[in-house]
Amino acid sequence: MPRILAESLIERLAEWGVDTVFGLPGDGINGIMEGLRRHRDKVRFVLVHHEEAAAFMATGYxxxxxxxxxxxxxxxxxxxxLMNGLYDAKLDHVPVLAITGMQETSVLGTGYQQEVHLERLFADLTEYNELVTNPVQLPALVDAAVRHAYARRGVAHLTLPNDLQVADADADPWQHVAPARPPHTAPVYLPPPGRPREEDLRRAAAVLNAAERPALLVGAGALHAKQEVLAVAETLSAPVIKTLPGKAVIPDDSPYTTGGLGLLGTRPSEELVDDVDVLFMVGTNFPYTQHLPPAGATRVVQLEADPVRAGARMPTEVPMIGDAKEGLRALLPLLDRKRDTRHLAKYQAKMAAWRADMHALETADRDPVAPQYLASVLDRLCADDAILTCDSGTVATWAARHWTVRDGREFYLSGNLASMAPGLPYAIAMQHAFPGRQVIAYIGDGGFAMLMAEFLTAAQHRLPIKVVVNNNNSLGQILWExxxxxxxxxxxxxxxxxxxxxxWARSCRGYGAKISKAADVESAVAEALAFDGPxxxxxxxxxxxxxLPGKVSYEQAKKFAQAFLKGQPRRASIATTLFKDRIQQMGE
Structure with a gap:
């Protein structure tokens, strides 16, 4: 059996450590599917029901x-x-390779059926983007694509014409006019050194040591640096604010954290950014500048992996380029231990009050079911190393405030793109990656409906993912916006x-329960978690x-009141809910 080019593709991916490809077949990639079949012992193919889900799965993985x-x-x-899921990878800076088919080279440019030049269309979302035109160039292009995806933390794309997919893998059919040789590269990526420059470390230490009211703002780039973040916070007696994608950097019950920032964040974090004299940003390019200190109001130190993003949000006195873990390790010996803990204690007290307010809303005494209660039940019953995926929408607020990251728990959502629908595909990909862990998709009815066919994908692949739908029969976040x-x-x-x-869940031979009373929530979630399957x-x-935001501004309150005065359809029910929330918080 002759070795075809598609085999060369799959073999090279396997050399890069790729073990899973998410996708959907079609006549434009039959050659690639044959390559996957011949090498199914090296790379598994996960058949999905929608290509958008395949891209979300690759991103979640x-x-x-x-x-x-x-x-x-x-x-x-x-x-x-694929494009929506790929933009999720681009905006959240994770390495993804998209592979697509293309019409045969003999008909390109003739307006042939489905002739869409994806290499042109994907130009905005990719770090590397090539149409394969000669079989012998493919291994080098795969190497370049993977290296670009890793080095630039983004999307690479290769598109292979139909006829080349089944061509002889070693064919070099054209006469070489210049004395060129086919490129021979290696499937190797060496990450750049992660330690910042020594002079930058010393400048950063000088600013941080001079701080009286410091705080850290940590993001997804610091997810692998938990111990180092905690060590810096302890040394500086500094509260730690977490972005939503960085929720799992340190535990939510840590005495150092004030939780999230922004519309989904906490009141203590909002108050803290107005109070600090030095802000240390680690592994984040936090985009919501309205929630950061005004320019010039505080000194800023930043540890960022990408030179382009350093200093991109606010004037930064000391930008450092490096890996969060390595950079913090190098910085720690240069920091003076602060003995005055009054600043930290002030925000620990504020955070204790905030947690009490949130706990007061987690009541089983209300019907319709309070979404805070649903989130709290999920938080209480799930494993200590559970992975929670989340959609965009009001469900993200409840997850941000009522899902507690502790021990080995993790949390993922579409951060900068804030797309609906990734929660279910993420969960499927993560269950493939971590078959022994509990993986839960906590999503809204709007997001679930978009890609609900992927629950069948989970059933067909025998994945025991758990899905909890926060069903408010609306596009809730848009409503409140x-x-x-x-x-x-x-x-x-x-x-x-x-x-x-x-x-639908039961028709897929999974567990399915519809709950409308608070008294039934806990038993249903417990049964779902115990079920041997999706x-x-x-x-x-x-x-x-x-x-509601952690800290409601005067302008927000005024606009909210204006909506009532202009004829908000359900103002009586909304007002009653707000009144009950306030009464419960006062009672707590």
Whole structure:
């Protein structure tokens, strides 16, 4: 049997340590599918139901493992479906390789069926992007693509014409006009040194040692530096603010953290950024500048892996380029231990009050079900090393505030793209990567409906993922955003009857439960977690529970009131919910 080019592709991916490809076949990649079949002992192919999900799976795989994620789609419309998931990888800076098919070289440029030049279309979202035109160039292109994805923390793309996929893997059919040889490269990537320059470390230490009210702001780039972040926080007696993608950097119950920042964050974190005299940003390019100190109001030190992103959000006195873990390790011996802990104690007290407020909302005494209660039950019953994936929307607020990262727990969502629908594909990819761990997708009804066919994917691959649907029968985040802009809601609530996804789960031979009473939530979640296979719990939650910011500004309150005055359709129910929330917090 002759060795075809598609085999060379799969063999090279295996040499790079790729063990999984997520995708959907088509006539434009039949040669690649044959290559996968011939080498199925090296690389497994995970058949999905939508190419967007394949790209999300590759992104989720990369986020959870740190290794390159790979997705595969055929030519034309199927390749187009990859784009949303690939932009998620681009904006959250994770390494992903997309492989697509292309029409045969003999018909390119003739307007052939499904002739979409994906290498042109993907130009904006990729760090490396090539059309394969000669079989012998392929190994070098795979090497370059993977190295670019790792080095630049983004998306690489290779597209292979149909006829080349099945060509002789060693064919070099054209006469070489110049004395060129086919490139011979190695599947090796060496990351750059992670230790910042010595002079930058000393400048940073001088600023941090002079601080009276320091704070750290840590993001996803510091997820592998938990012990180092805690050591710096302890040495400086500094509170630690976490971005939402960086929620798992240190435990949520740590005495050093004030939780998240921004619309989904905490009141102590919002107050802290107005109080600090030195802000140390580690592994984050936090985009929401309205939640950062005003320019010139505080001194800023930043430890960032990418020189382009250092100092990109606010004036930075000492930018350092390096890996979060290595950089903090190098910095620690230069820091003076602070004996005055009053600044830290002040925010520990504020955080204790905030946690009490959040706990007061986690009540089982209300119907419709309070979404805070659903999140708290999930938090309480899940394993200490559980992986939680989350969609964008109000569900992200409840996860941010009521899902407690402790011990080995992890948390993933679409950070900068803030896309709906990745929660379920993420969970599938992460369950493939970590078959022995508990993986839960905590998602809204809107996001689940977009890619719900992938629950069948989980069942067909016998993956024991758990799905908890926070069902408010609406696009809840958009609803509240409309009101905060002063507009009464419009076009954001689905018509009756409410969706019931439990029947779909059972039809896939998984566990499915529909819950509308708070008294039934805990038993249903417990049964789902214990089920030997994919399980789904669809919970009808209060659709009028607002995901209020940690600190409500005067302007936000005014716009909210204006929406009421202009004729907010469910103002009575919303007002009642807010009143009950306040009463419960006072009682706590």
């Amino acid at each position: 990369a986020k959870a493992t740190g290794r390159i994620g790979v997705c595969l789609a055929t030519s034309g419309p199927d390749g187009l479906h 409309q009101m905060v802009l002063g507009y009464p809601e419009h076009g954001v609530r689905y018509a009756e009857p409410w969706s019931d996804f439990s029947g 399980a789904l719990v669809d919970v009808d939650v209060n659709p009028d529970e607002p995901p």
